[in-house]
Amino acid sequence: MADESTVLDLSQLRRSCSSCALSDLCLPAGIGGDDLEKLDMAIRDKRMLDRGGALYRDGDPFHALYVVRSGSLKTFVQDDTGAMQILGFHLPGDIVGFDALATDRHVSQAEALERSSICELPYDRLQQVTSEVPALHRQLMRVVSREVVEEHRHTVVMGRQQAQEQLAIFLKSLSDRYQRLQRDGSMLTLSMSRYDIANYLGLVVETVSRLFSRLEEMGVLEVNRKAVTIRRPDLLAELCRSSSTSPSRQRDNG
Amino acid sequence: MADESTVLDLSQLRRSCSSCALSDLCLPAGIGGDDLEKLDMAIRDKRMLDRGGALYRDGDPFHALYVVRSGSLKTFVQDDTGAMQILGFHLPGDIVGFDALATDRHVSQAEALERSSICELPYDRLQQVTSEVPALHRQLMRVVSREVVEEHRHTVVMGRQQAQEQLAIFLKSLSDRYQRLQRDGSMLTLSMSRYDIANYLGLVVETVSRLFSRLEEMGVLEVNRKAVTIRRPDLLAELCRSSSTSPSRQRDNG
């Protein structure tokens, strides 16, 4: 697919939503030309994060939302004993930081899974623009609603009883997100570790590792460390629906 | 605690946030007197729902957010096979319906767990007020952020390996919410069924039933059908933290 932008482009892209390939998927979606310029004004220079670099930590004061421009992030919470629960993986176009709006402090953490470029949206500037551009308010609510819906999806996956089904859904969903980004949905590059995947799904690493092997044996996947090729998308989709006889998930019985 | 309001009060409360005991916990929090009146204008007459009554269904067009005034709701999604996953239980002051903002259609369902009274906030009116009252925009974002944080909490609980810990956290959190509502946090009335609790936690009903019995044997709870008394809050809190050596939840290991 499209390689890194040339060096010349980079400087131009620095603060321009209109020239960004992600604009349809990102905050500017549905925002018109003039208003888009105003939005551009609210965006601070991009930030680069190396693998493992923290975008924000639990307890940090809230001052901005962040858009993944390239690379990927994970968000997670850690309890007092240091036990971690991964909340999500974030690809280009995803916006993170909404957790802090309620209390003006972040109550989760965001960390780069690989070298990543991030657009920073200082919230005070964003609010300024929002008051001038009503459409942006609506769009902001839409985006945070998307976040809520995404959390619901995660909940549904974790509620599943069959680990294989969980992993299948995880891979399928990643594949779908790749396609929305115009990438080849059958060639995944898992920037997160097996530990991260296991944690995200509520499993242990060994189980995830075994499942990758099993799916490879079944001919569904070809697994080579972080490079996963989906050989049989049809089978994968099938596995997402299989064993839907999962317990306690019968019809609504108020 | 406080019984039903008298008949006389009811008519007055009908559309007045300022006289509502929940106003601190609800949308009006932090909104000043004059602005509060404007907000009141945006609130349609309350709706009553009987047990099992639907507030909205999957696919319904979005036109309002809803606040629980009394009673309780559950929200859930159902897949094509009818399998249900409960997303949350909602007590007075909670706002539901944010799932629909992204797509202008509800992608989950809300149903009353008992006879409940609901404030309806038509979104077009709300947007009207929002444009006049900047503080409301901020407050709306705050509230939806609270929703995101609440989903995170749910994710963390589901990620736990020990079922007993999950149930303990569930009960503790319910107790905390009772206290925020000025109710006795040690006397819970579980308006949801055991099936609902099991589903919410990703367990089966038998396991939940056994856990209630076990916690009763341990002297932590006194269980009488839907009435649950927390006899030893200290022990309950302990159980929420115990077995924190849960797998795949070790320290962050990029």
Place this chain on the structure above:
DNA sequence: GGCTCGACTTGATCCAGGTCAATCAGGCAG
């Protein structure tokens, strides 16, 4: 009262996935 029905509890059994442990494959410093 006696009947039915649905929510809940309890017991017996089984197995998916967690636990423990050994091994392997890359990446990197020296």
Place this chain on the structure above:
DNA sequence: CTGCCTGATTGACCTGGATCAAGTCGAGCC
């Protein structure tokens, strides 16, 4: 190159919770 370290895989085993199967309890209804 060697040694080390971390991530990933694989095997052997064991247990917590799912499954299956009987009850029990209370509410509603005739």
